[in-house]
Amino acid sequence: MTLDAAAVxxxxxxxxxxxxxxxxxxxxxxxxISELMLQQTQVARVVPVVEExxxxxxxxxxxxxxxxxxxxxxxxRLGYPRRALALHACxxxxxxxxxxxxxxxxDELLALPGVGDYTARAVAVFxxxxxxxxxxxxxxxxxxxxxxxxxxxxxxxxxxxxxxxxALLPEDLEEQRLFNAGMMxxxxxxxxxxAPRCDECxxxxxxxxxxxxxxxxxxxxxxxQPRFEGSDRQRRGRVMAELRAxxxxxxxxxxxxxxxxxxxxxxxxxxxxxxxxxxxxxALPA
DNA sequence: AAGCCGGGGGT
DNA sequence: ACCCCAGGCTT
Numbered sequence: 001m002t003l004d005a006a007a008v009x010x011x012x013x014x015x016x017x018x019x020x021x022x023x024x025x026x027x028x029x030x031x032x033i034s035e036l037m038l039q040q041t042q043v044a045r046v047v048p049v050v051e052e053x054x055x056x057x058x059x060x061x062x063x064x065x066x067x068x069x070x071x072x073x074x075x076x077r078l079g080y081p082r083r084a085l086a087l088h089a090c091x092x093x094x095x096x097x098x099x100x101x102x103x104x105x106x107d108e109l110l111a112l113p114g115v116g117d118y119t120a121r122a123v124a125v126f127x128x129x130x131x132x133x134x135x136x137x138x139x140x141x142x143x144x145x146x147x148x149x150x151x152x153x154x155x156x157x158x159x160x161x162x163x164x165x166x167a168l169l170p171e172d173l174e175e176q177r178l179f180n181a182g183m184m185x186x187x188x189x190x191x192x193x194x195a196p197r198c199d200e201c202x203x204x205x206x207x208x209x210x211x212x213x214x215x216x217x218x219x220x221x222x223x224x225q226p227r228f229e230g231s232d233r234q235r236r237g238r239v240m241a242e243l244r245a246x247x248x249x250x251x252x253x254x255x256x257x258x259x260x261x262x263x264x265x266x267x268x269x270x271x272x273x274x275x276x277x278x279x280x281x282x283a284l285p286a
Numbered sequence: 287a288a289g290c291c292g293g294g295g296g297t
Numbered sequence: 298a299c300c301c302c303a304g305g306c307t308t
Contacts, residue, residue: 040293041293083304224300225302231291
């Protein structure tokens with residue numbers, strides 16, 4: 001055995017954070033919403049928004065009946081608003097093709113917009129109790145350290161990552177669910193990329209990385225990410241904020257006061273379905 | 287395989 | 298002031 005699954009589930013039973021999507025009775029639809037929101041956004045920012053969404057749109061059909069503009073406004077500042085449109089499209093597909101119930105089958109989940117390898121399995125496991133490996137970046141880091149003894153995982157590869165996690169999954173249905181959740185939780189709160197809290201880790205006694213003296217990453221340098229300040233991502237965010245805040249269409253000149261490159265940015269937003277030409281200017285899509 | 291896509295939090 | 302974070306999609 002290369003990793004003590006019981007240590008993970010035991011720790012998780014005791015130390016799991018109390019989060020809305022872990023409450024008993026939280027719906028499968030709520031799980032799909034929260035997983036989409038959590039794809040790139042921190043837990044603390046997601047919590048109030050997912051609760052508001054569920055009050056407002058308790059089933060997929062409810063969300064499907066909303067306008068894209070209302071959905072984008074409710075998305076607020078969570079970032080990457082294409083996810084809001086994806087969720088809206090998920091709602092329509094589920095209402096029309098799946099009887100208003102979130103699918104349990106991984107391949108059916110993968111067919112939904114915005115749902116990839118991670119989200120499909122997370123929903124199958126956490127919403128429906130299915131037995132599947134759930135691999136996000138936290139899990140990949142925990143496996144890299146605890147099993148492989150290196151500081152950072154190799155480039156993501158579903159062909160390698162899924163079988164690696166699968167081999168460690170407990171047979172018991174409840175245990176595998178806790179194991180999947182526990183591995184993510186360890187990666188999120190203990191086995192963090194920087195300053196891991198190994199002293200509190202349930203895997204500290206068997207961790208290959210710790211046993212090797214926690215060597216620094218020795219591979220090629222991690223790719224540096226582009227600056228956000230002055231980026232088109234920042235400009236797009238600013239234009240979207242203007243459109244969300246206005247009840248009436250805004251002219252290109254008005255938007256250019258907030259973002260000088262508004263004309264070019266709007267072309268991109270229109271291509272992505274996030275902005276639409278309206279009388280006298282631009283607005284959120286209807 | 288690499289680049290794009292928001293916004294906030296930690297150091 | 299700077300660096301880090303992270304899943305899905307497109308090219």
